Amino acid sequence: MQHKITSFDQYQKTYQYSVNEPEQFWNEIADSFVWKQKWNKTLEWNFKTPDVKWFLNGKLNITENCLDRHLEKNGNKPAIIWESNDVNEANRTLTYNELHAEVCRLSNVLQNNGVVKGDRICLYMPMIPELAIAVLACARIGAIHSVVFAGFSSKSIADRINDASCKLLLTADGLYRGNKTINLKEICDEALASTPSIEKVIVYQRTHQKIDMQIGRDVWWHSEMQKAATHFDAVEMDSEDPLFILYTSGSTGKPKGVVHTQAGYMVYTYYTFLNVFQYEEDDIFWCTADIGWITGHSYIVYGPLLNGATTVMFEGIPTYPDAGRFWATIDKLKVTKFYTAPTAIRSLMANGIEFVTPYKLDTLRVIGSVGEPINEEAWHWYHHHIGKEKCPLVDTWWQTETAGILISPLAFITPTKPTYATLPLPGVQPVLVDAQGSILQGNDIEGFLCMQFPWPGIIRTTYGDHERCRQAYFASFDNLYFTGDGCRRDADGYYRIIGRVDDVMNVSGHRLGTAEVENAINEHPNVIESAVVAYPHDIKGQGIYAFVIVDKQSIDQGVVDTDAPFEEGAGIDNSLQLLNRAAFENEIRNIVSKIISPIAKPDKIQIVSGLPKTRSGKIMRRILRKIAEGDISNLGDTTTLLDPNVVEEIKQGAGISTKN
Numbered sequence: 001m002q003h004k005i006t007s008f009d010q011y012q013k014t015y016q017y018s019v020n021e022p023e024q025f026w027n028e029i030a031d032s033f034v035w036k037q038k039w040n041k042t043l044e045w046n047f048k049t050p051d052v053k054w055f056l057n058g059k060l061n062i063t064e065n066c067l068d069r070h071l072e073k074n075g076n077k078p079a080i081i082w083e084s085n086d087v088n089e090a091n092r093t094l095t096y097n098e099l100h101a102e103v104c105r106l107s108n109v110l111q112n113n114g115v116v117k118g119d120r121i122c123l124y125m126p127m128i129p130e131l132a133i134a135v136l137a138c139a140r141i142g143a144i145h146s147v148v149f150a151g152f153s154s155k156s157i158a159d160r161i162n163d164a165s166c167k168l169l170l171t172a173d174g175l176y177r178g179n180k181t182i183n184l185k186e187i188c189d190e191a192l193a194s195t196p197s198i199e200k201v202i203v204y205q206r207t208h209q210k211i212d213m214q215i216g217r218d219v220w221w222h223s224e225m226q227k228a229a230t231h232f233d234a235v236e237m238d239s240e241d242p243l244f245i246l247y248t249s250g251s252t253g254k255p256k257g258v259v260h261t262q263a264g265y266m267v268y269t270y271y272t273f274l275n276v277f278q279y280e281e282d283d284i285f286w287c288t289a290d291i292g293w294i295t296g297h298s299y300i301v302y303g304p305l306l307n308g309a310t311t312v313m314f315e316g317i318p319t320y321p322d323a324g325r326f327w328a329t330i331d332k333l334k335v336t337k338f339y340t341a342p343t344a345i346r347s348l349m350a351n352g353i354e355f356v357t358p359y360k361l362d363t364l365r366v367i368g369s370v371g372e373p374i375n376e377e378a379w380h381w382y383h384h385h386i387g388k389e390k391c392p393l394v395d396t397w398w399q400t401e402t403a404g405i406l407i408s409p410l411a412f413i414t415p416t417k418p419t420y421a422t423l424p425l426p427g428v429q430p431v432l433v434d435a436q437g438s439i440l441q442g443n444d445i446e447g448f449l450c451m452q453f454p455w456p457g458i459i460r461t462t463y464g465d466h467e468r469c470r471q472a473y474f475a476s477f478d479n480l481y482f483t484g485d486g487c488r489r490d491a492d493g494y495y496r497i498i499g500r501v502d503d504v505m506n507v508s509g510h511r512l513g514t515a516e517v518e519n520a521i522n523e524h525p526n527v528i529e530s531a532v533v534a535y536p537h538d539i540k541g542q543g544i545y546a547f548v549i550v551d552k553q554s555i556d557q558g559v560v561d562t563d564a565p566f567e568e569g570a571g572i573d574n575s576l577q578l579l580n581r582a583a584f585e586n587e588i589r590n591i592v593s594k595i596i597s598p599i600a601k602p603d604k605i606q607i608v609s610g611l612p613k614t615r616s617g618k619i620m621r622r623i624l625r626k627i628a629e630g631d632i633s634n635l636g637d638t639t640t641l642l643d644p645n646v647v648e649e650i651k652q653g654a655g656i657s658t659k660n
């Protein structure tokens with residue numbers, strides 16, 4: 001079977017086949033890989049416990065499929081092209097041969113530092129080729145990588161390291177992001193004070209700034225690599241051995257470690273990359289995500305390399321040195337396929353067309369969008385100004401838990417429709433259900449988006465807590481995987497993602513749980529309680545609106561620090577006359593930055609004397625969401641609340657804050 005779908009008719013036939021004969025369909029894809037031992041059963045599954053296994057008893061190493069098997073034909077083909085944060089720093093290109101050698105060397109380094117199959121390794125790194133090398137070296141030695149986005153705080157790193165008892169930490173002295181230099185090692189050192197499982201820290205020199213190295217624990221990447229050989233036999237892994245853990249926010253409590261396994265992840269990312277982007281041999285593929293997110297795992301590292309493609313890694317940010325950086329880089333590297341997030345598009349759009357017009361962008365063939373709903377205006381701007389109306393815009397819907405794209409156009413092959421993710425990929429069986437879990441038939445309907453059959457990339461468990469996985473994804477509706485998204489299926493059968501229906505926010509394409517942010521805010525000594533909701537934000541898609549109850553007495557006594565610098569961007573709320581309001585808001589934002597990350601800072605903070613709660617004490621977020629959206633016309637019945645008056649007060653407070 002030819003894996004690459006080449007016509008709409010073939011898509012329809014392949015889709016039907018994948019539904020009628022799912023095991024046969026995936027067998028044929030999996031057959032093309034290098035296996036140390038073939039699987040003897042394709043699929044075992046139930047969504048009750050849940051338990052999903054693909055390609056049972058198969059033995060393989062994913063890096064042999066990403067690297068070794070391409071060497072004979074494509075050893076000298078660029079695997080990674082790296083673009084620095086600094087426009088004046090030269091590109092780095094690693095061919096498949098070179099990448100293979102580096103991965104083997106680092107695998108030896110890991111082994112020399114005591115890593116064995118099954119160990120968990122935390123990666124907290126800049127967007128440099130060494131991050132991709134580290135991911136692959138972990139996979140080659142059979143260790144489970146847990147990449148933590150290098151914008152997270154030391155507390156977030158420590159929590160993630162401890163949750164998985166990571167043995168090693170790979171990091172760098174620092175990183176460059178726009179005009180900032182961030183001391184990564186210092187952030188790590190703070191985390192390492194409370195991570196007893198870490199035995200060794202391997203530090204890459206990127207910024208050459210002065211850092212502390214703890215003798216016996218911390219070693220330099222470059223000196224370890226010098227000692228290491230460029231050959232390393234890939235460790236034999238079972239199809240269902242874990243490949244990686246990636247933490248993501250849910251609707252409750254702390255982030256959970258989504259676990260993906262070897263073979264299913266490999267087959268799924270390979271297949272979706274090939275078909276959605278219609279991969280061609282000469283492609284220069286650029287996904288602008290950070291490898292710290294699932295998009296970077298699947299479509300910077302694994303998907304492209306499994307296909308033998310050339311993948312671009314970018315260290316910087318879209319607006320440095322100016323808002324033309326993406327477009328300049330596309331021309332410079334002759335990028336053919338470009339994949340980014342709506343937030344980036346909206347922010348570049350806001351900077352003005354003069355940052356686009358100097359560039360030709362004539363090498364582009366396909367453009368893509370991921371991570372959040374793309375609004376109509378951004379869709380057309382992207383399609384018109386970047387894709388020049390000739391590149392199909394693939395709006396790809398998927399999640400950390402799904403490993404790869406589930407609903408998306410296939411470039412050139414299936415139709416696109418602004419703001420629609422359109423059609424399911426072969427092997428993907430979406431259904432829309434109502435609140436009772438009944439499957440809604442027909443078209444022109446809206447419901448909760450679920451999957452009724454497993455695909456090879458489906459989440460296997462949440463690390464160390466399988467029950468949490470069941471609760472979060474498989475308990476809402478019987479025998480269905482629940483995505484947490486609301487969705488519409490239009491008259492033509494195309495899917496349009498409406499957004500989360502649970503307490504998960506999507507800020508600039510980053511997932512954050514309301515509870516997570518509330519817990520951080522509540523750490524402020526003057527905060528008694530808080531409730532956080534998302535509201536529509538022009539650039540970020542969603543912004544964070546925090547309703548905060550403060551300990552009025554200590555505020556009145558002037559406990560809030562007046563010396564803290566004021567940060568712009570807050571709505572001013574006069575519902576309580578707070579002397580040191582700006583400083584207080586600033587403290588809240590700092591605490592959230594410190595506990596989670598700057599990406600989780602609330603945009604608006606409203607001080608309230610109470611929160612709308614049911615008699616059983618549950619916060620009525622629906623009401624807060626409406627107020628945050630500025631739509632207070634229809635708040636529904638508030639008479640059943642514990643204290644209906646509180647809604648009036650919050651409305652008034654919000655009215656003032658939105659005017660300011």
Ligand code: WTA
Nearest residue numbers: 370371372373395396397398399400497500
């Ligand atoms: C949202 C990112 C609309 C959605 C790959 C999902 C989208 C969550 C789209 C997963 C899209 C992702 N259109 N919404 N094309 N892609 N989402 O785990 O709400 O960071 O549930 O994975 O992002 O976010 P995650």
